[in-house]
Amino acid sequence: MTSLPHTRTPKKKLGLVIDLDTCVGCHACAVNCKEWNAGGFHAPLPDHDPYGGTPDGVWFNRVHSYELESKDLGCRTVNFPRSCLHCDNPACVTVCPTGASYKRADDGIVLINTDICIGCKLCSWACPYGAREFDEDAGVMKKCTLCIDRIYNEALPEEDRVPACVATCPSHARHFGDFNDPESQVSVLVSERGSMDLMEELGYRPVNKYLPPQRARIEINSFETTESTAEGACSPLLKLLDRLLSR
């Protein structure tokens, strides 16, 4: 059914919290997502010309980097991993003519049944976040599954029952949990740090939340002073080396 579940309060509302303050933009989550999902629920994922000049394939998670300049934060780099937000009001689901796209009533995960998808691509047009990618090989649409094949996988040790991207993040910028539970880590993080919906004006009510970059807690000097202090603080040995090497 592509009509949305009527249960206004689903038992669980599973999703991710991504901390834009601590994400270092290493792409580990994207790589591990691809790695896991190439053998997971939506396997296989196309991977054309992977080592050539024009690699092309389906990824459920892509990491952008931006430069943010604001009064509070000064100028800084913000890395932004983009994947399906498992929206509460997902037009990607309601536009689907076949019932292949659906939102689960139990935990709010938005999924595609690739056995009945006709590959009309309409859902990818309806998603404002560019989260759905078409599998040209199989002729069907694919997307982030919130790693349903990990989070409910009883063959895995309990601590590994989290999405692949969360498990791999070296800076712990990604968190997984139930937003319906006010005590859960994700709920606590969101209430402590605050967050804004992406493209709030479109009204898709994304479940995944992004924590905003914070003001640096250590004093950062401007470039000039950092350079001069670095110069001044250099040991004589390093200065000598520098002179020798710059010849």
Add this chain to the structure above:
Amino acid sequence: MRPASSVLLLTTLTGFGYGLLAWMGVFDMLGWLPDTRSFGPVVILTALGFASAGLVASTMHLGRPERAWRAFSQWRSSWLAREGLAAAATNLPALGFAISWWISGPDIPLTVALGLCTGVMALLTIGCTAMIYASLKPIRQWHNAHTLPGYLIYGAFSGILLLTLILGFSHGAVRLAAGIGTVLGIIGLIAKRAYWSYIDSQTPMVTLASALGFSSGLVRPLDLPHFTENFILREMGFRIARRHQRKLRRLVILVAFAIPIACASLAALGVMPEILSAFAAMSAGMGLFIERWLFFAEATHVAAVYYGRAA
């Protein structure tokens, strides 16, 4: 948005087909059609042929055409499913219209009623097609009040030109039809220009900052996630060069509207109606195909802002 030729063919051909069906219903009610036995059935089947050709073309766009039948199921929420159902359902009154005409002639109440029913279903189908586009919030050039009337007007316009052409060959009320074609062409031209000035003056719905959830600050793209094109950029990041856009808009005005209007108005005055109405229909066909191409090419998708492209 990337203009996929199968989708362009779909909407242009179904516009002609369903537009023709709608006018057949109206003209039959008014008694403006030749009452030969074969006229009705032949024209109705021609119209259904146009519509089916469009629908078949659209299945080429699918990744899994063999599963197309599944697209009927979600009519409660999906305009694409509704379009499919409306298109299939139109066949019933249309075939009834043709059969009733063949057996008892165009003037009996049953034929007239079936004709009107066919017309209403045909317009509903065009309306569903329009709503597929109009309901997509991430695309501001589609999600607005111009899309639905636009599709209906261009459908009616192409339908009446096709009917004029047919009436020209069958010694029917060709001048009357050409007159209606002229008026609809002028309405279509006004609607198209209004649409263009509307989308040119629109402000983008989202900014890069709101796409990232920032309420303030200046954001610039620094590094892309990938340096080659992907599905999102190919499908949603399609951009048309401004100078091409200007040229194509002028071409649409000329080929889709100005030439057909000129030909149809001359035909309405009785100047070589057979030849000129054929010109009008062919020119409109090509012009409306370009119009559909532009409808896609000019449309931008908000997901492209993540890649630093305007939406």
